[in-house]
Amino acid sequence: LFSAVEMAPRDPILGLNEAFNADTRSTKVNLGVGVYYNEEGRIPLLRAVAEAEKARLAAHAPRGYLPIEGLSSYDSAVQKLLFGEGSSLLAEGRVVTTQSLGGTGALKTGADFLKRLLPTAVVAISNPSWENHRALFESAGFPVQNYRYYDADSQGVDRAGMLADLKALPARSIIVLHACCHNPTGVDLSLDDWKAVLDVLREREHVPFLDIAYQGFGDGIDQDAEAVRLFAESGLQFFVSSSFSKSFSLYGERVGALSIVTDSPEETSRVLSQVKRVIRTNYSNPPTHGATIVGNVLNSPELRSLWEAELTEMRERIRGMRMAMVQGLAEMGASRDFSFVARQRGMFSYSGLSPEQVERLRTEFGIYAIGTGRICVAALNRNNLGPVLNAIKAVI
Numbered sequence: 001l002f003s004a005v006e007m008a009p010r011d012p013i014l015g016l017n018e019a020f021n022a023d024t025r026s027t028k029v030n031l032g033v034g035v036y037y038n039e040e041g042r043i044p045l046l047r048a049v050a051e052a053e054k055a056r057l058a059a060h061a062p063r064g065y066l067p068i069e070g071l072s073s074y075d076s077a078v079q080k081l082l083f084g085e086g087s088s089l090l091a092e093g094r095v096v097t098t099q100s101l102g103g104t105g106a107l108k109t110g111a112d113f114l115k116r117l118l119p120t121a122v123v124a125i126s127n128p129s130w131e132n133h134r135a136l137f138e139s140a141g142f143p144v145q146n147y148r149y150y151d152a153d154s155q156g157v158d159r160a161g162m163l164a165d166l167k168a169l170p171a172r173s174i175i176v177l178h179a180c181c182h183n184p185t186g187v188d189l190s191l192d193d194w195k196a197v198l199d200v201l202r203e204r205e206h207v208p209f210l211d212i213a214y215q216g217f218g219d220g221i222d223q224d225a226e227a228v229r230l231f232a233e234s235g236l237q238f239f240v241s242s243s244f245s246k247s248f249s250l251y252g253e254r255v256g257a258l259s260i261v262t263d264s265p266e267e268t269s270r271v272l273s274q275v276k277r278v279i280r281t282n283y284s285n286p287p288t289h290g291a292t293i294v295g296n297v298l299n300s301p302e303l304r305s306l307w308e309a310e311l312t313e314m315r316e317r318i319r320g321m322r323m324a325m326v327q328g329l330a331e332m333g334a335s336r337d338f339s340f341v342a343r344q345r346g347m348f349s350y351s352g353l354s355p356e357q358v359e360r361l362r363t364e365f366g367i368y369a370i371g372t373g374r375i376c377v378a379a380l381n382r383n384n385l386g387p388v389l390n391a392i393k394a395v396i
């Protein structure tokens with residue numbers, strides 16, 4: 001049965017974790033996977049989460065099955081976070097939201113549903129994009145293409161290239177867009193760029209799929225939802241995958257959501273019924289713990305403001321690390337200008353390091369980064385910054 005099974009390549013992101021865990025050097029630093037570490041180099045357990053967990057434990061809550069679409073108090077809290085408290089779409093009943101197994105689960109559920117709706121469509125992702133986007137949509141049966149996005153010369157967005165590529169795609173293609181904190185580059189579209197993209201999507205009748213895994217890590221909860229809100233006002237139908245892995249530091253709990261904007265409440269109920277079939281035949285119904293905690297935090301004014309303060313703290317610490325990295329490398333007389341790192345948003349920096357330089361960082365210095373040169377700035381702290389910058393200076 002298995003004699004012809006070939007060895008699959010290691011996952012470019014999670015596979016690196018395996019190599020990091022096996023590394024015995026005490027000075028090793030993991031700048032690979034997108035995980036926020038605090039100043040002590042640990043994944044924080046947010047106080048808002050700990051409070052909500054204490055209350056849940058004390059309540060001795062039963063662990064029955066959740067509805068297929070997940071916890072309704074969680075689903076509606078997700079909608080308000082994405083679309084805004086006063087969203088007319090929500091008031092009109094035009095958004096379907098289902099709890100998902102992280103942002104990845106939302107993408108896969110959305111992809112499987114789209115495959116039934118648009119079986120011959122092409123999916124387009126940014127060049128570059130999160131490594132798993134291509135794999136996910138291909139595994140749902142779609143051909144996946146790239147649209148131009150990152151401009152290495154300006155370390156910004158290739159707006160003209162992106163718009164031209166979106167125009168050239170077959171009508172009704174599925175366009176995956178990073179709503180904020182682009183992974184891996186940290187380079188986002190401006191509001192003006194978003195408007196231009198939206199015009200092309202409308203003209204070509206493309207189906208937008210906004211992926212928002214880092215809301216609150218860029219400029220703030222509402223600021224980071226700017227693109228989602230712009231699309232909400234556009235009258236288009238679109239998909240949104242969202243995640244609390246990062247913003248709640250609940251990576252392993254797999255807490256995400258898939259939201260789909262429809263044209264009417266009647267459409268909403270038909271779409272929901274079909275998404276539920278996709279979920280039921282994949283994993284039946286979602287787990288209780290993470291979504292209960294996130295829902296309880298978002299729905300409690302005290303816990304919510306505590307969470308917002310903790311999220312701000314994480315965002316500002318990452319910004320501080322970006323500045324420290326830029327300053328440190330300049331002071332060391334690094335042979336390259338790294339000031340672009342301070343302009344990037346979110347957890348990642350597309351550092352410009354080559355695959356060979358990344359390889360040297362790992363083998364010579366025990367510093368792990370993605371082969372594309374993506375480094376997780378959120379894993380830097382005052383203790384590991386010096387050694388990391390020295391190593392970067394050495395390999396460039």
Ligand code: LMR
Binds near residue numbers: 034130132
């Ligand atoms: C990342 O890009 O490192 C994260 O989103 C984690 C993952 O699942 O790849």
